[in-house]
Amino acid sequence: MSNQQNTTSVTTGVYRTAESVSPRHPDKLCDQISDAILDAYLLEDPFSRVAVDVAGGHGSIFVVGEVTSKATSVNIPEIVRRIVGPRLNDTPYEVIERVVAQSPEIAQGVDAGGAGDQGIMVGYATNETPEHLPLEYVLARNLNKYLYEQWPHDGKTQITTLDGVVVAIVASFQHAQKSELTARIHEWIAQEPLASVNDDSLALHVNPAGDWEVGGFDADSGLTGRKLAVDNYGPRVPLGGGAFSGKDGTKVDRSGAYIARLIAVEYLKKHKASEVFVYLAYAIGYPHPVEATVIIDGVQKQIKGYDLTPEGIIKKLNLRTPAFEQRARYGHF
Secondary structure (H helix, E strand, O other): OOOOOOOOOOOOOOEEEEEEEOOOOHHHHHHHHHHHHHHHHHHHOOOOEEEEEEEEEOOEEEEEEEEEOOOOOOOHHHHHHHHHOOOOOOOOOEEEEEEEOOOHHHHHHHHOOOEOOOEEEEEEEEOOOOOOOOHHHHHHHHHHHHHHHHOOOOEEEEEEEEOOEEEEEEEEEOOOOHHHHHHHHHHHHHHOOOOEEOOOOOEEEEOOOOOOOOOHHHOOOEEOOOOHHHHOOOOOOOOOOOOOOOEOOOOHHHHHHHHHHHHHHHHHHHOOOOEEEEEEEEOEOOOOOOEEEEEEOOEEEEOOOOOOOHHHHHHHHOOOOOOOOHHHOOOOO
């Protein structure tokens, strides 16, 4: 009997992968509808409390959630149809609304200045890119934006790096022929300052399932909050809380995540660090976080000098101003 053991080769180096989706992707359409509804309520009543989710596809758009507001002229079907546009056969989408007032038990805690829900929020910053975001995430988003300029339709991009060098690109865009899409990707590589590429080792997967004409809600269903990694920092950074879109600033899913990002960037610059993580955790109805820690290049410290109550964050970041629909298109940071 042989004593020889099976061995596997070990590949050195660090792989990183992130994706981005276009504003016409079904999930992103739902995010934009949720935030456009939030904007409409805040425009009339800056103190509106809004938590709206959207599910859509194949002729129907379902809007459900809780709203407490003095606004009286918000037209949800009009907002939906403005963002989605007509179907392939030019017929309008059916819009089904189920929007009610906020639960009085939840409202009681928020009235006292407490958080609208429990949750954990993660903030992040890195010195890898000018945006202080992960390199693979920025590259995937930049490519997505570049392709969307020519094909403003449903689409997705994905970038894999090895030690910072792009080794794989995946791109699928509606109404784009593979040859044209490939040429556009090479144009992007040539002009993208952050893209380090070795042409001999680059794997390109362009419309890998074939060219396609039917996309958006005609091809697939969508849901608010289903692209959380795209909305945050990509899969390298852990996710804490829930979705951002459709929620006003009393919901710490959004406000806590936003201030955590701000703190991460400020600590990164202050300490000239390579990488910063921020962790905030809240209890429903309670104003102060039960955890507020920052990890600076692996060293954990307590966060000091910030008002981390929901009301304090709302004032600091001006979250009662209606400007959320645009944030829902390509990620929030």
